[in-house]
Ligand SMILES: *[C@@H]1O[C@H](CO)[C@@H](O)[C@H](O)[C@H]1NC(C)=O
């Protein structure tokens with residue numbers, strides 16, 4: 001380590017002496033010769049969906065899908081439609097990353113789906129196409145982040161599979177199989193060499209993005225995905241989902257014993273509401289249990305797939321040990337969510353989330369500064385905190401769902417920031433992979449015959465299972481020993497195959513997701529590309545007003561949203577229109593800040609801790625209507641009267657009258673004179689209060705759909 005620093009210093013000296021007449025800026029010198037330093041920043045990018053058949057000025061209608069016909073498909077993509085991404089958008093995105101992020105980030109979390117959707121019956125996807133665009137994107141990353149000094153990468157890049165990165169989509173059988181083998185090759189720059197063999201079996205791996213400090217765990221969520229008919233949950237030891245959970249458990253135990261922290265990433269998020277789910281219930285249960293037990297280790301969970309910008313708060317009280325073992329069935333209570341959500345389905349889903357959030361209690365506000373708390377907690381928790389029930393919100397697990405590059409709304413990406421205090425001079429990741437030559441870009445137009453996976457020819461996971469048995473036995477022994485110490489404390493699980501990880505030690509401080517400390521996430525900036533502006537289309541109606549053409553298609557986007565529950569396909573912001581000028585005339589492509597958690601006035605997130613998001617979700621949840629059905633909440637006027645009741649009946653936490661939130665008025669009304677600050681606001685009319693009251697929800701929806709719907713349009717979903 002010190003050798004490395006010495007070498008760096010030597011190089012720096014050399015640079016100073018040999019540099020061109022000392023004119024070079026110090027920055028350049030440091031960049032070129034000193035060891036890389038952490039920036040406390042990383043990129044989360046997801047769902048790129050490049051489409052080699054995208055045609056500018058083609059139709060965005062369902063039967064054309066931006067592949068043919070005449071219409072408003074813009075040069076950088078058709079915003080708010082179900083079309084995939086033109087290559088120009090992918091190129092522009094990488095150019096933007098190169099110009100704006102390349103030397104400012106520590107690692108990249110890339111959560112999958114780098115192939116087009118299988119939506120055009122005339123152009124069924126071939127294996128070469130799916131792997132071709134994946135290889136193209138992987139190589140773009142590898143080239144952009146090639147270490148100028150060495151042969152490998154300058155920073156670690158961590159990929160994972162999306163459900164569209166395989167053929168047929170959603171179906172991935174247990175490894176080893178040729179998909180996993182092929183991705184071992186495509187991602188050879190990214191998967192640590194010693195894990196390639198394991199990857200071929202299961203498609204999961206981890207990378208120490210900051211050696212001895214922080215690892216990113218790439219989960220193969222397709223083995224948890226309810227829509228993957230090739231696997232069956234996480235309870236049965238014969239299942240690959242079970243094996244992945246065991247790998248995760250053992251690895252997180254290792255992380256804990258090494259004093260390291262972990263970021264979990266995957267494509268399909270563990271989204272689960274009262275009526276819908278994305279993961280098999282046994283996997284969801286086990287994952288939530290693992291996250292609870294490893295809450296001292298896990299920094300956060302980052303996912304993609306859903307395109308909607310949102311977050312998930314899982315309540316560990318929903319963990320049911322019988323369900324972890326698959327002994328109780330979730331059958332019939334939750335249906336698998338469509339993998340592609342229309343705005344309507346997406347809104348129903350978000351309304352359900354809001355219903356869940358309406359049950360949250362407002363988290364306590366801790367009076368000390370976070371830094372002080374952490375310091376004071378080095379040897380355990382303070383007496384005062386111990387008296388509070390769950391001061392850190394450790395009952396909850398937080399996951400972030402990052403929205404997509406593919407312009408389902410607007411193309412968007414996220415730059416996360418995390419605390420590197422004390423790590424300024426830590427040894428950084430260095431590429432040790434042997435790598436090899438970058439392969440040539442495959443011929444995208446080559447239309448290979450569709451080769452289907454031979455389901456029967458795949459071997460089983462037997463080899464892999466063997467390697468696990470040893471570890472399991474060890475883990476079991478440890479557990480038995482512990483049990484003897486505290487007899488009766490731990491109930492023996494009914495399931496002999498379930499090894500519940502030990503919780504954090506009683507003396508350990510709360511984990512990085514709960515209290516600010518080194519490696520805690522501190523905030524993020526969401527960037528988006530306003531394609532309406534950039535594409536700069538000059539449009540006219542495709543049909544005359546009195547034409548008998550398909551009116552739903554030629555309706556405005558506003559009308560389109562209303563019709564979405566009938567129309568599965570979304571033809572975008574300009575559906576039914578066509579360009580006047582034959583030649584595209586785009587403006588300069590750019591990503592701009594959509595919002596940042598550091599200064600968002602309505603989100604008011606001081607940081608990304610669980611408590612901060614529970615508080616935000618609580619505020620959003622308070623606008624939910626109780627009793628009414630989710631869909632009924634869409635527009636009916638009668639229902640508006642009802643939610644007054646909810647507000648009147650709110651449970652208030654007496655400690656926090658000083659909070660400047662939108663409940664101020666109602667609060668003052670309820671507890672006359674008890675809060676000091678509430679009285680300063682004038683009692684507004686009912687209408688005014690309502691508008692104030694759901695401003696957090698509307699704001700959240702604006703972000704969820706990446707700014708493609710304005711407040712007027714969103715009102716329909718309030
Ligand atoms: C994208 O960039 C590649 C080079 O990386 C180039 O060959 C290709 O023509 C570009 N495509 C578009 C549509 O700009």
Ligand SMILES: *[C@@H]1O[C@H](CO)[C@@H](O)[C@H](O)[C@H]1NC(C)=O
Nearest residue numbers: 371374419421516517518522
């Ligand atoms: C980072 O962590 C340190 C040490 O725990 C703390 O003092 C500081 O306030 C944190 N910084 C941020 C921005 O959260």
Ligand SMILES: *[C@@H]1O[C@H](CO)[C@@H](O)[C@H](O)[C@H]1NC(C)=O
Nearest residue numbers: 530531532533534706707708
């Ligand atoms: C995007 O650009 C269009 C056209 O310039 C503009 O009308 C719209 O308000 C912009 N949307 C956002 C969210 O910035």
Ligand SMILES: *[C@@H]1O[C@H](CO)[C@@H](O)[C@H](O)[C@H]1NC(C)=O
Nearest residue numbers: 640690691694698714715718
């Ligand atoms: C707030 O919700 C009410 C119905 O509950 C709705 O009428 C109103 O338009 C919403 N306000 C906004 C700004 O969306």
